[in-house]
Amino acid sequence: MKTYKIAVIPGDGIGKEVVPAAIEVLDTVAKLDGGFQFEWTYFPWGCDYYLEHGEMMPEDGIETLKKYDQIFLGAVGMPELVPDHISLWGLLIKIRRELKQSINVRPAKLLQGLQSPLRDPQNFDITVVRENSEGEYSDSGGRIHQGANEIAIQNAIFTRKGTERAMRYAFELAKNSRQHVTSATKSNGLTYSMPFWDEIFDEVKKDYPDIDTAVNHIDALAAFFVMKPHAFDVIVASNLFGDILTDLGGAIMGSIGIAPAANLNIEREYPSMFEPVHGSAPDIAGQGVANPIGQIWTGKMMLDFLGHQQAGIKVLNAIEATLASGVKTRDLGGTANLEEVKNAILKNL
Amino acid sequence: MKTYKIAVIPGDGIGKEVVPAAIEVLDTVAKLDGGFQFEWTYFPWGCDYYLEHGEMMPEDGIETLKKYDQIFLGAVGMPELVPDHISLWGLLIKIRRELKQSINVRPAKLLQGLQSPLRDPQNFDITVVRENSEGEYSDSGGRIHQGANEIAIQNAIFTRKGTERAMRYAFELAKNSRQHVTSATKSNGLTYSMPFWDEIFDEVKKDYPDIDTAVNHIDALAAFFVMKPHAFDVIVASNLFGDILTDLGGAIMGSIGIAPAANLNIEREYPSMFEPVHGSAPDIAGQGVANPIGQIWTGKMMLDFLGHQQAGIKVLNAIEATLASGVKTRDLGGTANLEEVKNAILKNL
Numbered sequence: 001m002k003t004y005k006i007a008v009i010p011g012d013g014i015g016k017e018v019v020p021a022a023i024e025v026l027d028t029v030a031k032l033d034g035g036f037q038f039e040w041t042y043f044p045w046g047c048d049y050y051l052e053h054g055e056m057m058p059e060d061g062i063e064t065l066k067k068y069d070q071i072f073l074g075a076v077g078m079p080e081l082v083p084d085h086i087s088l089w090g091l092l093i094k095i096r097r098e099l100k101q102s103i104n105v106r107p108a109k110l111l112q113g114l115q116s117p118l119r120d121p122q123n124f125d126i127t128v129v130r131e132n133s134e135g136e137y138s139d140s141g142g143r144i145h146q147g148a149n150e151i152a153i154q155n156a157i158f159t160r161k162g163t164e165r166a167m168r169y170a171f172e173l174a175k176n177s178r179q180h181v182t183s184a185t186k187s188n189g190l191t192y193s194m195p196f197w198d199e200i201f202d203e204v205k206k207d208y209p210d211i212d213t214a215v216n217h218i219d220a221l222a223a224f225f226v227m228k229p230h231a232f233d234v235i236v237a238s239n240l241f242g243d244i245l246t247d248l249g250g251a252i253m254g255s256i257g258i259a260p261a262a263n264l265n266i267e268r269e270y271p272s273m274f275e276p277v278h279g280s281a282p283d284i285a286g287q288g289v290a291n292p293i294g295q296i297w298t299g300k301m302m303l304d305f306l307g308h309q310q311a312g313i314k315v316l317n318a319i320e321a322t323l324a325s326g327v328k329t330r331d332l333g334g335t336a337n338l339e340e341v342k343n344a345i346l347k348n349l
Numbered sequence: 350m351k352t353y354k355i356a357v358i359p360g361d362g363i364g365k366e367v368v369p370a371a372i373e374v375l376d377t378v379a380k381l382d383g384g385f386q387f388e389w390t391y392f393p394w395g396c397d398y399y400l401e402h403g404e405m406m407p408e409d410g411i412e413t414l415k416k417y418d419q420i421f422l423g424a425v426g427m428p429e430l431v432p433d434h435i436s437l438w439g440l441l442i443k444i445r446r447e448l449k450q451s452i453n454v455r456p457a458k459l460l461q462g463l464q465s466p467l468r469d470p471q472n473f474d475i476t477v478v479r480e481n482s483e484g485e486y487s488d489s490g491g492r493i494h495q496g497a498n499e500i501a502i503q504n505a506i507f508t509r510k511g512t513e514r515a516m517r518y519a520f521e522l523a524k525n526s527r528q529h530v531t532s533a534t535k536s537n538g539l540t541y542s543m544p545f546w547d548e549i550f551d552e553v554k555k556d557y558p559d560i561d562t563a564v565n566h567i568d569a570l571a572a573f574f575v576m577k578p579h580a581f582d583v584i585v586a587s588n589l590f591g592d593i594l595t596d597l598g599g600a601i602m603g604s605i606g607i608a609p610a611a612n613l614n615i616e617r618e619y620p621s622m623f624e625p626v627h628g629s630a631p632d633i634a635g636q637g638v639a640n641p642i643g644q645i646w647t648g649k650m651m652l653d654f655l656g657h658q659q660a661g662i663k664v665l666n667a668i669e670a671t672l673a674s675g676v677k678t679r680d681l682g683g684t685a686n687l688e689e690v691k692n693a694i695l696k697n698l
């Protein structure tokens with residue numbers, strides 16, 4: 001029997017509640033499958049850890065993580081007590097970057113039993129492939145002058161390697177999907193990065209003659225998520241554009257609380273990290289009312305990446321059956337608490 | 350009687366159709382008012398001009414425009430024949446920049462008679478104030494190395510002056526609105542520009558103790574446009590974030606075809622430019638079916654800026670009455686053509 005060693009970082013806020021729920025679901029589906037099992041090792045890193053130790057994770061944290069097959073993370077952030085640039089860049093973004101998780105994949109899909117805030121959505125099923133290691137998030141820039149003359153510069157750095165990697169991954173996904181890739185650009189306004197992005201897209205697509213393509217500016221694309229989300233299959237986007245589109249994707253599904261995500265090291269040299277799109281939601285943390293579906297669906301993405309697609313489909317089906325039966329948390333207009341949603345999903349497995 | 354000298358640039362595609370329609374409406378409302386009139390001077394600048402002369406406007410174009418009170422523009426772009434970076438940076442963005450139209454204002458409002466693609470929108474009425482002269486659109490950057498090692502850098506440049514100007518304008522607008530300003534940031538990902546933006550927002554808001562404020566990351570804010578657009582009054586955003594939010598604003602209203610915009614030189618040193626959010630729509634150009642409402646509502650914004658708020662309200666009321674009576678173009682689910690919509694608006698004046 002195959003055993004996967006998973007590093008678990010519940011993190012902050014509702015992360016501590018939704019992660020154990022998702023683990024129960026994953027253990028159950030593994031047992032049903034019979035061919036594999038998980039070994040979970042918890043790491044109490046996050047803002048509480050920071051308040052005690054002055055750092056978000058121990059100095060050898062990254063080295064420690066490298067020993068595991070994958071990482072399962074809840075949410076990071078307690079903005080009232082720890083500034084975002086410390087909590088995120090000291091844990092979440094640090095892991096993404098140092099473990100070279102350069103591809104972020106996030107689906108947005110109309111789920112049965114969920115009411116989309118769109119009036120009359122046709123069935124949509126989008127996969128956003130987000131470049132996850134550079135671009136607008138390059139952490140490069142500076143300031144000059146003081147007072148009234150102060151200027152800040154932020155440099156967005158795009159490498160051919162990083163850009164091409166994201167695009168090729170998108171085309172590969174499209175092969176097993178509906179053979180369509182849309183590139184998110186803004187070359188009419190951003191005159192260096194995005195023309196470069198467009199050029200590389202034009203080159204890469206030549207290697208995939210069977211895949212149809214489209215190119216949309218990010219402003220139009222955001223509007224299209226509202227007007228015709230069913231028109232998209234795979235979308236490839238820069239770090240920032242992918243960030244914006246995937247929150248929008250969560251919104252049109254019905255709640256950010258259900259949107260899953262995977263930070264992939266596609267070379268499989270280091271562990272990948274699976275973390276939902278939602279944050280730590282300090283306002284509802286500790287009350288047992290958080291929506292565990294984002295984290296559970298994120299678990300499904302981990303199953304897929306480990307090669308257990310059948311088990312993954314089971315999890316998604318159980319989520320849909322649960323929603324269809326009306327067992328929903330408050331963010332989805334229901335009255336159930338976390339425990340009730342989790343139990344319904346376990347039953348539907 | 351006050352006479353306003355307006356430079357008219359219909360531009361490309363449907364710009365040539367919607368601009369004359371809007372001018373008829375503006376002339377009519379001026380006549381009804383009796384206190385002012387317009388003197389329109391047409392400039393045939395745009396992509397056709399480029400194909401003939403090799404430039405989007407004559408070399409002394411900017412100097413010519415300075416002689417007018419305001420500029421009324423349709424749309425620019427014929428991507429099949431003229432690359433965007435030529436058509437836009439040679440006309441639209443050039444005018445914005447050289448005439449120091451450093452504030453872009455765009456409303457998004459639930460109109461009576463219009464079906465929003467949102468299932469159950471509460472009444473929303475948002476004004477986005479977009480920084481219009483710098484930031485991500487600074488046209489600064491470059492490339493290094495070739496082939497597999499090529500790298501492109503785009504510099505987003507934020508000055509305190511430009512940032513503060515946009516924010517103060519937003520607070521001033523909020524005074525006459527619902528006393529609320531939201532700042533669009535992304536300081537958790539963009540580590541130089543957006544912390545600077547946040548600092549300036551914290552300073553500026555101290556001068557407006559009666560105005561409530563909120564700060565949202567752009568990813569969350571995009572999602573909120575779908576989930577709770579009624580929660581916003583005035584939003585201040587960088588050039589790129591404002592661009593994205595205002596297309597989204599058009600989408601939740603029901604069509605990009607109705608969204609208006611103003612590029613303001615708030616110092617009134619140079620003319621301002623009024624142009625709708627939509628583009629030249631080459632696919633439907635020349636058929637007489639374009640929606641003239643974006644251009645007409647844009648005319649209302651020009652009336653406001655000229656101090657004729659009463660006339661402006663009349664125009665907006667006539668638009669709403671027309672929509673409520675079911676006279677709509679195809680993009681809004683109707684069957685009317687441009688002429689019919691224009692005539693209905695004229696009648697409702």
Ligand SMILES: CC(C)[C@H](C(=O)O)[C@@H](O)C(=O)O
Nearest residue numbers: 188189219437441442592626
């Ligand atoms: C055409 C393009 C350069 C422009 C912009 O991004 O400013 C447009 O999208 C707009 O919003 O006016």
Ligand SMILES: CC(C)[C@H](C(=O)O)[C@@H](O)C(=O)O
Nearest residue numbers: 088092093243277537538568
């Ligand atoms: C928390 C933040 C830095 C992060 C991002 O922008 O990448 C988040 O929004 C996400 O999408 O995972």
